Amino acid sequence: xxxxxxxxxxxxxxxxxxxxxxxxxxxxxxxxxxxxxxxxxxxxxxxxxxxxxxxxxxxxxxxxxxxxxxxxxxxxxxxxxxxxxxxxxxxxxxxxxxxxxxxxxxxxxxxxxxxx
Numbered sequence: 001x002x003x004x005x006x007x008x009x010x011x012x013x014x015x016x017x018x019x020x021x022x023x024x025x026x027x028x029x030x031x032x033x034x035x036x037x038x039x040x041x042x043x044x045x046x047x048x049x050x051x052x053x054x055x056x057x058x059x060x061x062x063x064x065x066x067x068x069x070x071x072x073x074x075x076x077x078x079x080x081x082x083x084x085x086x087x088x089x090x091x092x093x094x095x096x097x098x099x100x101x102x103x104x105x106x107x108x109x110x111x112x113x114x115x116x
Contacts, residue, residue, distance in 0.1 A: 002025070002026035002098075003025045003026055004022055004023070004097075004105055004106060004107035005023045005025075006020060006021065006107045006108065007021050007022075008020040008110060009112045009113075010113070011114075012112075014086065014087060014114055014115065018083045018112060019080060020037070020083065020096075021078055022079045022080075023076075023077065024078065027105075031054065032054060033099060033100050033103075034051060034052065034053050034054060034098075035051070035070070035072055035096070035097070036049075036050065036052075037050045037079075037081045037094060037095070037096060038094070038095045039092035039094045040092055042091075042092075048061060049081070050064065050068055050081060052079065056072070058070050067083065067084050067086075068082065069081070069082040070082075086114045087114060088116045090112060091112060091114050092111075093109040093110065093112075094109060094111075095109045
C-alpha cells in the first residue's frame with residue numbers, strides 16, 4: 001500500500017519559515033517518480049507550487065520563486081519543501097504528490113497558517 005505522509009505544517013508569523021516533509025512508503029522505485037507540492041487555499045483551486053523531477057530539476061510557481069525550495073532524498077524516500085519569507089497568502093493545505101508515467105499518489109495534506 002502506497003502512503004505519502006506530510007508533516008511540518010503549522011502556524012507561523014509573516015516572514016517566518018517552515019519546512020514541510022513528505023515521507024513515501026510502499027513505492028519500490030521512489031527515484032523514478034517526479035515529486036510535486038501542491039496547495040489549496042480556502043475557496044480556491046488546488047495549485048501546483050513546486051516540482052522536482054527524477055533528475056533533480058526544479059520548477060516553481062511564480063508566487064513562491066526565491067522563497068521556497070523543493071528537494072528530495074531518494075535514500076529516505078522523502079521530499080521536502082523549505083518555505084521562507086512566508087506571507088499570509090501562503091496560507092493553505094499543502095499536499096505532496098508522487099507522479100510517474102502510470103501512477104499518481106497523494107498525501108492527506110498538512111495545514112500551513114501564516115498570521116499577519
